Amino acid sequence: MSASRPPVVVIGGGIAGLVAAHELARYGVDADVYEAGPRLAGMAASHVDADGFSYDIGAHFVTNRFVAALGMPGPFHVLPRYGEVVHLGARHHPHYPVGLLGVPRYVASALSERVRRPDRDLTVAADRFRHDYGVALAEEVALPLLEAWSGLPAEELSASVIDKIPTGLAQTIWLRVAQRLTRRAVMIGYCKEEPSATGVHHVSPAGGVGAICEHVASQLPRGVQLEHPAQAVYVDDGRVVGARVNGNDIETDTVISTLPVHRLPSLVQGTDRLERFARFRFRGLVLVNLKLTGRDLLPDVVVWTPQGFPYFRVTETPLAMPWIAPEGKTMILCELGAQPGDDVWRLSDDEAVARCVTTLGPLIGDIGSRVIGASVLRQPLGYPVFALDYEDDRADLAVNGTGVAGLYSSGRNGEFDHILMEDTFWRLRRLVPRIVSARLDASTTRRGGSRGESTQGRAAMT
Amino acid sequence: MNEGTRQSAMTAERSEISMVPAGCCLCGGQDGRPIGVGEDFEYRTSDQSFLAVQCPRCRLVYLDPRPALSEMGRIYPDSYHAFSFDEEQFGVVHRVRSRLEARRLLRAGRGLPSDASVLDVGCGDGFHLDLLRRHGPPGWRLRGVDTDERAVAAARRKGLSVELSTIEGADIEPGSVDMALCIQTIEHVADPVVLLQAIARVLRPGGRLYLITDSTDSPDFALAKGRHWGGYHFPRHWNLFNRSSMRLLAERGGLDIDELGTTTSPVNWTYSVRNWLDDWGAPRWIVDRFSLTAAPALAVFTVLDGALTVAGRGALLRVILRRPS
Numbered sequence: 001m002s003a004s005r006p007p008v009v010v011i012g013g014g015i016a017g018l019v020a021a022h023e024l025a026r027y028g029v030d031a032d033v034y035e036a037g038p039r040l041a042g043m044a045a046s047h048v049d050a051d052g053f054s055y056d057i058g059a060h061f062v063t064n065r066f067v068a069a070l071g072m073p074g075p076f077h078v079l080p081r082y083g084e085v086v087h088l089g090a091r092h093h094p095h096y097p098v099g100l101l102g103v104p105r106y107v108a109s110a111l112s113e114r115v116r117r118p119d120r121d122l123t124v125a126a127d128r129f130r131h132d133y134g135v136a137l138a139e140e141v142a143l144p145l146l147e148a149w150s151g152l153p154a155e156e157l158s159a160s161v162i163d164k165i166p167t168g169l170a171q172t173i174w175l176r177v178a179q180r181l182t183r184r185a186v187m188i189g190y191c192k193e194e195p196s197a198t199g200v201h202h203v204s205p206a207g208g209v210g211a212i213c214e215h216v217a218s219q220l221p222r223g224v225q226l227e228h229p230a231q232a233v234y235v236d237d238g239r240v241v242g243a244r245v246n247g248n249d250i251e252t253d254t255v256i257s258t259l260p261v262h263r264l265p266s267l268v269q270g271t272d273r274l275e276r277f278a279r280f281r282f283r284g285l286v287l288v289n290l291k292l293t294g295r296d297l298l299p300d301v302v303v304w305t306p307q308g309f310p311y312f313r314v315t316e317t318p319l320a321m322p323w324i325a326p327e328g329k330t331m332i333l334c335e336l337g338a339q340p341g342d343d344v345w346r347l348s349d350d351e352a353v354a355r356c357v358t359t360l361g362p363l364i365g366d367i368g369s370r371v372i373g374a375s376v377l378r379q380p381l382g383y384p385v386f387a388l389d390y391e392d393d394r395a396d397l398a399v400n401g402t403g404v405a406g407l408y409s410s411g412r413n414g415e416f417d418h419i420l421m422e423d424t425f426w427r428l429r430r431l432v433p434r435i436v437s438a439r440l441d442a443s444t445t446r447r448g449g450s451r452g453e454s455t456q457g458r459a460a461m462t
Numbered sequence: 463m464n465e466g467t468r469q470s471a472m473t474a475e476r477s478e479i480s481m482v483p484a485g486c487c488l489c490g491g492q493d494g495r496p497i498g499v500g501e502d503f504e505y506r507t508s509d510q511s512f513l514a515v516q517c518p519r520c521r522l523v524y525l526d527p528r529p530a531l532s533e534m535g536r537i538y539p540d541s542y543h544a545f546s547f548d549e550e551q552f553g554v555v556h557r558v559r560s561r562l563e564a565r566r567l568l569r570a571g572r573g574l575p576s577d578a579s580v581l582d583v584g585c586g587d588g589f590h591l592d593l594l595r596r597h598g599p600p601g602w603r604l605r606g607v608d609t610d611e612r613a614v615a616a617a618r619r620k621g622l623s624v625e626l627s628t629i630e631g632a633d634i635e636p637g638s639v640d641m642a643l644c645i646q647t648i649e650h651v652a653d654p655v656v657l658l659q660a661i662a663r664v665l666r667p668g669g670r671l672y673l674i675t676d677s678t679d680s681p682d683f684a685l686a687k688g689r690h691w692g693g694y695h696f697p698r699h700w701n702l703f704n705r706s707s708m709r710l711l712a713e714r715g716g717l718d719i720d721e722l723g724t725t726t727s728p729v730n731w732t733y734s735v736r737n738w739l740d741d742w743g744a745p746r747w748i749v750d751r752f753s754l755t756a757a758p759a760l761a762v763f764t765v766l767d768g769a770l771t772v773a774g775r776g777a778l779l780r781v782i783l784r785r786p787s
Contacts, residue, residue: 073479
């Protein structure tokens with residue numbers, strides 16, 4: 001099919017870029033993956049430190065369904081448990097969100113909101129949260145958390161930030177029962193593209209999530225070009241005609257970019273259709289990893305801290321993944337919302353660690369005597385910020401794609417969406433056949449000497 | 463905690479199965495939606511997870527990715543039941559099944575000439591050929607093909623005429639076969655369309671194909687498709703049909719449909735329950751109440767599935783196809 005066609009150019013050697021090339025190969029379409037850095041995996045990279053603790057960059061939810069879809073041979077760890085609690089007013093409310101039903105005030109306020117007809121469109125996150133959860137729960141839990149990881153007042157955020165994951169209360173309870181009976185961390189929610197089920201649980205490949213990328217890369221017929229930064233994408237008359245990679249111009253009619261979408265305007269030449277994406281912002285995170293003596297220090301894997309802490313979430317990952325820390329030791333990850341250049345971002349490592357250790361007392365009483373080490377990571381691309389001032393453009397990207405024929409923006413950062421690796425996978429599985437057919441249509445119309453509007457419309461669908 | 467560590471240690475000890483991508487054999491689509499994920503609950507040939515997907519257009523259920531052809535020796539262990547379904551091991555279950563299946567086969571072969579040529583495609587250890595030899599007309603010429611040498615050796619030990627080959631590679635005159643049997647075989651092959659086309663070539667014009675395969679129209683599929691359905695037989699069943707996808711298959715294979723219905727089998731029900739109990743850590747003595755040798759469970763599910771068959775929702779598709787004259 002593709003013998004006479006230039007290969008698709010895929011920008012980025014993270015999970016999105018690798019899966020894109022892998023899916024294209026199923027249709028016999030050649031794709032070259034270009035990664036600017038010296039190694040694979042992008043945001044999915046993993047490493048082990050000298051003390052025997054292993055880290056992934058950020059949290060990754062990987063299911064048996066996802067690794068099965070990739071045909072990954074393993075070995076895998078099966079996570080024995082996963083759960084979240086909310087810490088509020090010196091109390092833990094377990095089994096988030098079910099546990100919050102034990103607070104009569106929240107239930108009363110949620111019920112009264114349910115029967116009240118909203119007096120305006122719920123397009124603002126603050127309104128939507130108050131309506132969906134009740135004013136009390138919204139004000140005390142949901143909105144403070146949203147604002148901490150978004151870095152904007154909830155009045156300035158779009159309601160579309162709320163994940164619509166169709167897991168009802170009854171199903172949630174059933175999945176929790178299954179989790180208990182099977183002693184596996186059944187995934188409850190999180191995946192937007194495919195539903196939760198008792199048979200779908202969290203796993204972790206030996207070698208961390210980076211091993212997933214290595215597996216996919218090993219299946220690619222043309223491999224991955226490391227240290228090949230993309231420098232330009234050329235567009236003529238609203239259609240991709242080429243790219244510049246590592247100093248070389250390449251002819252191509254299709255580019256799949258996995259870069260943060262707000263970087264596309266400066267990369268793409270020959271069109272101003274992408275300028276609107278330049279305003280998109282990501283919230284940064286300062287990730288403080290404390291290495292501690294002991295285990296089972298937190299009441300559950302994740303503790304949400306909506307009030308009274310400098311971080312919005314504390315995670316004891318070894319509760320879910322016992323193998324990532326040496327026996328008798330554990331790791332506590334504190335996540336501080338930050339913006340590159342702001343006060344939190346500019347804290348020195350020691351200051352950031354001190355800020356976490358001195359405030360963890362209410363959660364871990366003897367924290368001071370347990371610390372045996374720490375590391376700090378600054379992640380500028382923590383969360384996409386669903387700001388109201390560019391919501392129309394964000395929604396347009398989500399529905400119609402880039403608006404340039406042959407240019408696709410994929411993956412968590414490319415789609416500007418808060419999605420899992422597995423979501424990226426299923427979205428690409430559905431997108432790639434459309435890319436393939438758009439290429440066929442484009443070559444047909446080119447041979448006919450004109451470019452049909454319908455072709456462009458379909459090509460732009462992402 | 464210890465549980466997780468133990469499971470992961472177990473996983474690490476095995477070498478795993480290499481997999482290749484698979485699309486829909488009916489439309490060529492590569493975009494199946496995930497519907498079930500599970501493991502090799504029955505033979506534990508690996509600890510790998512396998513994914514069943516469904517074609518959004520054809521409704522075909524298939525394994526994607528699936529084991530590479532080089533892995534056949536791994537995924538069909540020596541203890542595989544189709545290599546040796548004998549009376550000694552299976553006792554009363556063997557006797558009952560033999561009687562039922564002989565009746566079904568003879569019904570499928572009604573009206574064939576007294577010297578009919580019958581070919582069993584994917585004959586395993588020759589169970590069905592042996593039934594026809596014992597209960598069918600003495601003049602029928604019976605032959606089988608199978609690609610597994612252990613199965614072929616078992617069939618030959620019974621004195622049956624069986625070739626170690628695919629049907630495409632076998633020494634069979636085109637247009638020579640009066641009735642082909644394809645009994646719980648089509649779900650095991652990579653490309654059922656190619657298999658049907660090959661069968662169509664060896665059938666004489668008007669010759670028939672009697673085909674049995676697991677049905678995804680059945681209630682046991684609907685109940686257990688997320689993980690434990692016996693019909694998945696992870697990772698050995700690669701293509702699973704319902705009525706509508708079977709019609710498409712017949713069309714692609716160049717055969718006309720004479721009959722398309724369902725028939726009774728307790729096996730998928732039994733294994734759906736067994737897989738569920740086993741996977742959720744039930745005591746071994748309970749799990750073992752559900753197996754191919756467990757007559758009480760098989761009896762109960764035979765009655766249940768018999769009732770469902772009357773309603774057109776039995777566990778197996780029963781299809782009679784005909785090469786156009």
